[in-house]
Amino acid sequence: MDFGVIGPIKLSRHGKKRLITADSIKELIEELESKEEGLSEACGCYVFAKQTGKGLMPWYVGQACKRPLAAEALNPSNREKYNTVLDAKGSPVLFFLPLRTPSGKLRKRPKGVGRIHALDFLERWLIAAALERNQKLKNSKETAFLRTIHVTGILNARKGGSTKASRDLSRTLWP
Template structure:
């Protein structure tokens, strides 16, 4: 399996709120996505909601579209509520969606959602969550984050303040994290 990254696709907003509650707005958003990459809205994989302020973008939510397409998973009422809470926490910024689309190995075509689950999609979501938590401790995700929030591995995860041991510095170089 292979993943291709697309985005960030700007979510429309009004007075700081993401405004994709209207079916016409959702249709327009997905038409923009499709214009960029045909078939992406019907694909499966993982997605990241981020907010760009100034020159940088911070992740706020990581999700997976495994049993449903991106189109059916990413802009539900529940997700919009999460995105709006992140926008409220930031107070300003541009809301963006990024898609890690799963592709077939043989023909390099997008994979479709499956009730049988794609184990790699689940794994990628957890991996993305761990990276997102390193960039934003206020990540909205709750599921699968407790361990990642509490675990301390000097030089790798939740490194305490202060200097690292020589071994931790060497391991950081050795492992590339």
């Protein structure tokens, strides 16, 4: 399965409180469609992050298969989650990972209730990676388990818990 990566795409904020609103969806769809026709309607995963002078910090990971990518990424529930981490500092951004065919075209969303297992896997993997970077990740799906598993010096490592073996394994897996 092939996935592209698009972003970071800066989200517009509206009103006195400068929140992400339904108006932000319209602008996001236009931005995605200007990058590639059909992108806003594709299926795939997305990562919401906040960009500051210190870099990018992930705050939420999701997938869209039943609904279009743009609509799912900015649905009312997600906007509420995103708005809880916004303040005067930083810009809200989204990364999109659309599923592609072997020839590079955007994969259409499946009809009916079909699941795409590669999307489920990628979402879980992205959640694990984002949680490693930000323990305050807004996801609840999958995170209870991921927050409790610890591998010495590798996953959810504790300070001073690294060993020679864990450092060697880390260099083996991530040279």
